[in-house]
Amino acid sequence: MEYTPMEKDVLAMMQRTDFKNLSKGDVISFASKIGELRPEVAKEVLAQFQSLLD
Known part of the structure; x- marks a missing residue:
């Protein structure tokens, strides 16, 4: 998946x-x-978080 510049900024952070x-x-x-x-x-991010709670 190609990320937008804003998404890339979050990843960099x-x-x-x-x-x-x-x-x-x-x-x-x-x-x-x-x-x-x-x-x-x-x-997708929230789904990952949910899997941590299960």
Whole structure:
């Protein structure tokens, strides 16, 4: 998946190359930026977070 410049900025802030295998800390650190992500990317991120809670 090709990320938008804003999504790349979030990844850079988190020092990551993609949104796979996020930890709880990762999710919390960028939660304030989730509204700036494309909806399909935000859904993937939230799905990763949900899997941490299961």
